[in-house]
Amino acid sequence: MNMGLPEMTALERQRAKLLEWQEEKVAALFQLQVHGGFYNEGGGEDNGVSTLYFCHGDDGFMGLREVSNQCNTIDPNARIEGWGQFGNIEVPCLGFGGESISRTASCPPAAVEPVSCGMLTEPSEKILQAPVRKDGFRKRKAERMKSTKDCKEEEREKNIKMYSNENDSKLSEQSNCNNGGDKKGSKNRNSTPKKTSESNSKDKSIVSDVQKTDYIHVRARRGQATDSHSLAERVRREKISERMKFLQDLVPGCNKVTGKAGMLDEIINYVRSLQRQVEFLSMKLATVSPRLDLNIDDLFSKEMIPAWSGGFPVMDMSAELTSTAYFQLHPMHQAAPSSDLEMDIVNPNTSMERWSSGFQSIYSLELEQCNPTASAANQSLQQYTGLTELTSMKMEI
Amino acid sequence: MKTPSNSIKRRFALKFLRTLVRIRKSTHQPSPSQSSTWEIRRRAQRIKLAAYSSMARTVGSKRAWSRALTMKLRAAMGNRPWSMIKQESKKMTRRKLIAKRKRHMEKDLNSGVQELRRLVPGGQWMDPLSLMQETAHFLRCLETQVRVMRSIVAEGEGFPC
Numbered sequence: 001m002n003m004g005l006p007e008m009t010a011l012e013r014q015r016a017k018l019l020e021w022q023e024e025k026v027a028a029l030f031q032l033q034v035h036g037g038f039y040n041e042g043g044g045e046d047n048g049v050s051t052l053y054f055c056h057g058d059d060g061f062m063g064l065r066e067v068s069n070q071c072n073t074i075d076p077n078a079r080i081e082g083w084g085q086f087g088n089i090e091v092p093c094l095g096f097g098g099e100s101i102s103r104t105a106s107c108p109p110a111a112v113e114p115v116s117c118g119m120l121t122e123p124s125e126k127i128l129q130a131p132v133r134k135d136g137f138r139k140r141k142a143e144r145m146k147s148t149k150d151c152k153e154e155e156r157e158k159n160i161k162m163y164s165n166e167n168d169s170k171l172s173e174q175s176n177c178n179n180g181g182d183k184k185g186s187k188n189r190n191s192t193p194k195k196t197s198e199s200n201s202k203d204k205s206i207v208s209d210v211q212k213t214d215y216i217h218v219r220a221r222r223g224q225a226t227d228s229h230s231l232a233e234r235v236r237r238e239k240i241s242e243r244m245k246f247l248q249d250l251v252p253g254c255n256k257v258t259g260k261a262g263m264l265d266e267i268i269n270y271v272r273s274l275q276r277q278v279e280f281l282s283m284k285l286a287t288v289s290p291r292l293d294l295n296i297d298d299l300f301s302k303e304m305i306p307a308w309s310g311g312f313p314v315m316d317m318s319a320e321l322t323s324t325a326y327f328q329l330h331p332m333h334q335a336a337p338s339s340d341l342e343m344d345i346v347n348p349n350t351s352m353e354r355w356s357s358g359f360q361s362i363y364s365l366e367l368e369q370c371n372p373t374a375s376a377a378n379q380s381l382q383q384y385t386g387l388t389e390l391t392s393m394k395m396e397i
Numbered sequence: 398m399k400t401p402s403n404s405i406k407r408r409f410a411l412k413f414l415r416t417l418v419r420i421r422k423s424t425h426q427p428s429p430s431q432s433s434t435w436e437i438r439r440r441a442q443r444i445k446l447a448a449y450s451s452m453a454r455t456v457g458s459k460r461a462w463s464r465a466l467t468m469k470l471r472a473a474m475g476n477r478p479w480s481m482i483k484q485e486s487k488k489m490t491r492r493k494l495i496a497k498r499k500r501h502m503e504k505d506l507n508s509g510v511q512e513l514r515r516l517v518p519g520g521q522w523m524d525p526l527s528l529m530q531e532t533a534h535f536l537r538c539l540e541t542q543v544r545v546m547r548s549i550v551a552e553g554e555g556f557p558c
Contacts, residue, residue: 236526243529250536264509267532271516274539279445281546285417286441288553 405455406541412451413545420444446470452542462531465519498522 224230244263248254251270254263420443450470456463498521505511510528514520517532 239526240529243526243533247529247533247536250533261509264513267536268509268512268516271513271532271536271539274536274543275516277543278448278539278546279441281543281550282445282448283437283441284550285444285546285553286437288550 405538406545409452409455409538409541410545410549412455413448414549416447416451417444417549420447446473448542448546452538456534456538460531460534461523461527462518462520462535465522469518494522501525 224234241260244260247267248263251267254266420440449466453463453466453470458464458467501514501521501524502511505514505525508525510525513528513532514523517528517535520528520531523531
């Protein structure tokens with residue numbers, strides 16, 4: 001039955017068994033303990049990469065025995081593809097019997113490297129100590145809670161990047177990461193599909209797998225502590241650094257500053273400046289809006305919305321302006337930090353003039369730099385000059 | 398990322414314009430030409446609150462910071478000041494919440510995340526990881542807010558009396 005079967009039917013068979021395994025696994029997880037021998041056996045055979053496969057989703061579990069059966073019976077080529085079909089399958093490697101584990105350890109590593117799709121994420125798993133189970137449960141819960149909140153695309157993309165980075169880096173380390181580092185044993189942080197809220201149908205590509213990742217399996221690097229705490233901290237640090245990178249893309253001009261502290265300062269400054277801009281703009285609106293006609297306002301709401309989808313020039317200019325204003329007005333802010341914050345009787349107009357003069361200078365700069373938007377810049381320049389005149393007129397009144 | 402931010406922009410713009418119209422209607426009765434600075438300041442503050450509230454409403458309850466901002470704005474309108482804690486306390490008990498906040502405070506002594514917590518609404522109760530995420534989203538929304546307001550002002554100035 002096993003010999004010469006095409007992968008698809010093998011897959012179907014696997015899939016048919018998944019539900020059974022799910023039930024068994026829930027029970028098995030909490031009872032089995034992993035011992036060091038688990039790795040030694042795998043190490044004896046070859047690279048010793050214990051091949052643990054990610055599995056996400058309801059039907060994502062693959063019994064190790066099934067896998068080992070597959071390994072034994074299907075020839076290498078089919079094995080490769082067979083593995084490939086599994087996608088990322090997560091298996092609780094909690095001592096399902098040394099022999100089956102060793103078997104699985106033996107078959108894929110040679111076969112994995114030619115696999116280009118990189119579906120096997122076995123190097124990038126974290127295997128923590130089983131005795132630390134209590135922490136694991138807590139961590140499990142924490143991960144779950146975190147994962148329930150993380151359902152945005154950004155998060156997924158970040159995960160995807162992290163995942164692929166890990167894959168690339170660790171596939172090369174595959175031969176090095178061996179039993180030496182992980183002799184302490186492993187505790188798998190597994191999530192049963194019933195517990196995870198995000199589990200969906202099993203998928204083979206990395207992208208969708210990463211989307212449903214609730215647990216990140218990180219392998220302890222060679223020469224690093226394999227303590228569960230340190231591993232967890234390393235994961236945490238990596239996550240934080242990844243998000244800092246994302247924020248770095250958002251904040252303009254953060255490429256020069258590196259390091260967490262500097263980055264944080266930049267971000268804080270940027271947020272503060274944006275908030276100040278909102279305040280200032282609301283002030284401007286308060287002065288400008290009485291002159292606005294109500295009908296015109298409604299006209300705007302109808303006309304501008306299709307225009308916004310295209311993005312009209314003023315908006316583009318202002319988009320650049322937000323970034324440049326942030327920089328250019330910093331010295332201005334430091335010079336007169338109180339003016340636009342307190343808004344005294346004298347100050348509002350003066351601050352506005354200062355702002356508008358600042359804007360004018362920026363616009364002139366922009367004019368020199370970007371020609372296509374010159375016309376728009378001219379218009380806005382005129383608008384801003386108009387504003388200064390108006391404010392001066394108001395003062396007179 | 399263009400489509401979501403566009404829709405946010407659009408929705409925010411709509412809401413903001415409507416509130417602006419409402420504000421102007423409400424303050425239109427006193428003589429509009431003669432506007433003292435105090436009135437201007439008050440109107441500016443109302444506009445600012447309107448901007449933030451419309452932004453929060455646009456985002457909805459999807460984000461922690463929008464929920465926190467909504468509570469804060471409601472408090473600013475005159476509700477009880479500790480309604481913020483009350484809203485968060487629906488998830489966990491108040492004692493746990495305060496303990497959580499204390500934990501965050503202790504943890505953050507080294508890194509400069511404290512300032513960020515103060516800036517981002519609802520940042521005090523978030524763990525540093527999700528704080529980063531919320532900051533990113535908050536930042537993007539702030540940028541759209543500024544852009545929309547700027548365009549409104551620019552359009553308004555294009556019509557000199």
